[in-house]
Amino acid sequence: MTDLPDPWPAPRADHPVDAIVTLPGSKSLTNRALLLAAIADGPSVVRRALRSRDTSLMAAALTALGSPVDASGDDWTVTPGAFDRDAAVDCGLAGTVMRFVPPVAGLARGTVSFDGDPHMRKRPIGEILGALRSLGVDVPGDALPFTVRGTGSVRGGTVVVDASASSQFISALLLAGARYDEGVDVRHDGKPVPSLPHIDMTVAMLREHGVDVDDSEANRWSVAPGPIKPVDHLIEPDLSNAAPFLALAAVSGGTVTVRDWPRRTTQAGDALRDILTAMGCEVGFVDGPDGSGLRVTGSGTLLGIDADLHDVGELTPAVAALCALADGPSHLRGIGHIRGHETDRLAALATELGALGADVTEHEDGLSLVPAPLHGGVFRTYADHRMAHAGVIVGAAVDGVLVENVATTSKTFPDFAGFWSGLIE
Template sequence: MTEIPAHTSLWPAPHASGPVFATVHVPGSKSVTNRALVLAALAAEPGWLRRPLRSRDTLLMAASLRAMGVGIEEGVGPDGSGEAWRVIPSGLRGPATVDVGNAGTVMRFLPPVAALADGPVRFDGDPRSYERPLNGVIDALRVLGARIDDDSRGSLPMTVHGSGALDGGRVEIDASSSSQFVSALLLSAPRFNQGVEVRHVGGPLPSMPHIRMTVDMLRTVGAQVDTPESGGEPNVWRVTSGALLGRDLTVEPDLSNAQPFLAAALVTGGKVIVPDWPERTTQPGDRLREIFTLMGGSCELTEQGLEFTGSGSVHGIDVDLSEVGELTPGIAAVAALADSPSTLRGVAHLRLHETDRLAALTKEINELGGDVTETADGLHIRPRRLHGGTFHTYDDHRMATAGAIIGLAVPGVEIENVGTTAKTLPDFPDLWAGMLGN
């Protein structure tokens, strides 16, 4: 295993001397793994989680649930088919301390769980986590009957004083800064005495595929959910109170984390195969098939997986990424290498992610000779000949992989703190080197 560099170390991004041809086994989805852990912890019976992602964000989620009394045993599945986690629900309890790191899913999904615990649960995390909005969850939980001490900040650190139950009911929230506010309330809602009715009352709701993922997974474990897509009111979700089933769930590959590898085929004119790409999925990363095809590639789902082939040319794109904002850094990196300008729209909310991704992408690409300008809700990218230099990551895993994509085509790019990719994509340097045959 490649040694992960220290925080201040620079990782020379490998430069591709020709087209990349590789098969890359992408680890499991962080979004699916962390939702599955929460649902299994709230179930009425034990369940299995097969092929879970083991990354910083998912290990923080597992450790936090264990701190509240949930049993999570690591081993192999009941049929010996590979790594699996056995989740054994128990009475949620405090006092407990939750370290969220800088994981949006942990800091937002677990306060409703903590409200169901018997005792106080303290939430803390990385310095950046203090700057990320949490008011949507905090305010909603108070309306639903929870007691939370946050010194009126609407952010971390805070303590949720669990009483063993939560009334639930109707609540209005503004989730325009993060769809995770909606998902957080829906995931725990079957355990609320009255279930929940969540009504979004703000601007455009970003990352709708992630809400659809939450709803799909709730239904898989037996929850009754009414949604706008199923004939309900626009921007209203209702979850009925009831027991959740323990399931045997296999985690899909993380399609968003497949992005840099598909981009490698696109920018080098090669071919990359990602095994086990699902035919049907709620993961936003599935839109890469459409977006990267418009940018010059082609793809096909086969028995081997998704086969993505670059044409040798990379084209600019004008695209609304409001539902798939997490793909923006990788798309921006490809756009900086294109033969025509690109406009990436609908992603103003990225200013509130792991870092201000719009400002960070603008600064880092421009310092390599690029021409990127911020717009009110995105980026405009005019391709220019790039040169080597240091690409800073701001403790943001998707900034690191974006820099690696540019490094394939531009010699001399060095990535600061590539180890931050461990947040969702463990061993990225090894996977990247393996793809290049190094």
């Protein structure tokens, strides 16, 4: 990525934007595919893998454990190996690395240490580490940095967790469960699990690998012990990363088409279709000489919405930015769990949108916004790529918005700033 000024002047869209966008692959799908490939019975290829900081950290972690990931080409090859060494894992700011890799590290014959960026030490991980201890893994501590002392196998069995803070607590245990002696039977006890589409994604990918998963009972997921067959995955575009681009159509009154939008998917970002329709946009699938995809056309007027985003909390920053620009009041609810994401996203959004003039009220589990004139100023991102997305959306409609550390978008979209500018200027 080229050097960027900090804060970065977000370009204003002073005309309707008409663009066709090809997005990088899904981070969620890429990292799940890499991890399953690393513990499969033979080599696998991950095609159209997202090349970003989070996926590079996952590839490095699996390579360190003993399953080399060749990321030199567009398609990444993963060769399962013996986890018979000590290793150090850098989690960076990647929740999928911090949460998905420790259950696999328990299968290693060696000591695996985990650490990450300073802010990562504040993100919840204790529930997974406690669950691993109850399944027979030697892992002291309840936060980064921590160490997993593997013995080459994990007993597994039944475990009860409170996954109300993150669906990743469930996915992490399921992904490794087929390699445990007794498999794993995960039962949730607590407030509703957020982001259930991500668990559906995990279950679907496990089944693609031939793993026997029973999710027929609410708040219970059971993975039987057994083989994990190698599978070559073709990674879908990252639909959550589509949020700022589709929002650009909404705020500019233009048209943006995202290529290769799947007609059926487990990605949470697919909810953008209903959200943007409710906000007054024309949304539909298209086929044409430039390929198939999803097309969004802004009407020139943004309607306020009352939306429960519990299952799609990662979309909140982009949706909140749109709500701050809407002509009517909005209420976003069911999203208290996003306080534990890369930053406390509710507090951050209330603070940063409010600093630009938005009339926003922060609630325990959501945000309320009413129309108010916005103005320029610095929009801080808290090293959170989704916050940067919110900042550039507002900047597309308001003069003088300066986005602090826009480079944090490299977490899921390399050179986002250059790509974004090219669409508008």
